[in-house]
Amino acid sequence: MDVTPNAALFFAAGFGTRMGELTRNRPKPLIEVGGTTLLDHALSLGEAAGLGPIVVNAHYRAEMIETHLAGRDLRVLHEADRILETGGGLRNALPLLGPGPVFTMNTDSAWRGPNPFELLRAAWRPDRMEALLLCIPKENAQGHTGKGDFLFDGEGRIAYGPGPVYSGAQIVDPAGLADIGEDVFSMRLLWDRLIERGTAYGLLYPGDWCDVGRPDGLPLAEAILR
Numbered sequence: 001m002d003v004t005p006n007a008a009l010f011f012a013a014g015f016g017t018r019m020g021e022l023t024r025n026r027p028k029p030l031i032e033v034g035g036t037t038l039l040d041h042a043l044s045l046g047e048a049a050g051l052g053p054i055v056v057n058a059h060y061r062a063e064m065i066e067t068h069l070a071g072r073d074l075r076v077l078h079e080a081d082r083i084l085e086t087g088g089g090l091r092n093a094l095p096l097l098g099p100g101p102v103f104t105m106n107t108d109s110a111w112r113g114p115n116p117f118e119l120l121r122a123a124w125r126p127d128r129m130e131a132l133l134l135c136i137p138k139e140n141a142q143g144h145t146g147k148g149d150f151l152f153d154g155e156g157r158i159a160y161g162p163g164p165v166y167s168g169a170q171i172v173d174p175a176g177l178a179d180i181g182e183d184v185f186s187m188r189l190l191w192d193r194l195i196e197r198g199t200a201y202g203l204l205y206p207g208d209w210c211d212v213g214r215p216d217g218l219p220l221a222e223a224i225l226r
Contacts, residue, residue: 003126005171008051008103008117009093010042013059013083016108018214027061029107030068033218034225039065041225042107043074049117051103055093059083086187091177101126104187106168110221113207116169123203130173130199131191135164142210142224143217150202158202159195167209 016028023031029039036044039056046054054074058065062078069076075096084092090104101124103117116134124132135158138148144165151161176190194200210221 003100005101005103005121005124006051007097007100008046008054008105009090009097010039010046010054010056010105010107011086011089011168012039012065012107013057013062013079013089015060015083020215022215023060025061027058027065030064031212031218033110033212033221037068038110038212039068039107041110042105043072045111045115045117046103046105049115049121051117053097055096056107057084057089057093082184084184087177087180087185087189088183090172090174090187091180094174094177097174101171101173104170104172108212109168110210110212110224111207112209112224113205116167116205119203119205120169120171124171125201126173128199129171129201130176130194130197132171132201132203133158133191134167134169134205135202136167136205136209137164140205140209141165142208142220143213144211152202156201156203157195157198158200164202164204165211167205 012029016023019028030037055077057077057079059079066076077093120132120134148162149166150158151163180189208224210224211217212221
């Protein structure tokens with residue numbers, strides 16, 4: 001099996017309720033920042049890194065996402081009945097992504113700096129990693145108000161704690177998803193097991209990043225993209 005990741009899933013199924021009126025009539029990934037949609041900004045990073053196959057999952061106003069992406073070299077996977085969350089969404093997309101480790105990325109962030117997919121690919125070590133999460137030093141995590149997500153040990157392995165913030169981009173081996181009984185579940189269920197095994201690692205992003213989960217993140221993202 002090829003252990004060099006190339007397939008990618010972009011998460012675009014959520015309701016975006018924290019964005020208020022901005023998502024009343026459109027999905028959050030189609031909000032424009034810096035002259036382009038959040039979704040197009042994320043996809044451009046994947047395309048620049050030569051990723052493929054590319055899958056975008058969709059649920060809330062999925063038809064708008066399908067129309068927006070019509071003619072692109074990717075697949076839109078409509079979670080018609082319910083949102084499967086990140087873990088369930090990835091497992092649902094595996095028939096389109098193929099075997100082996102895959103990239104995933106949330107579509108509600110703005111990036112400026114090195115291509116996150118290329119950084120992850122260069123740091124991926126399949127002999128000891130089952131997940132590699134790209135994280136942001138707390139002082140560089142614009143628009144993020146939490147206490148942090150992970151602590152790193154001296155080898156780069158991660159544990160939960162008030163340290164760097166998860167950026168929403170990772171490489172993960174999805175094999176362990178088969179052992180999870182729920183249909184709807186967060187990626188954290190898989191991370192729990194990989195952290196316990198010592199096969200979940202983190203990588204710090206050296207550029208600028210902004211969480212666009214709330215309206216007050218939009219001007220911060222605009223500044224990054226300028």
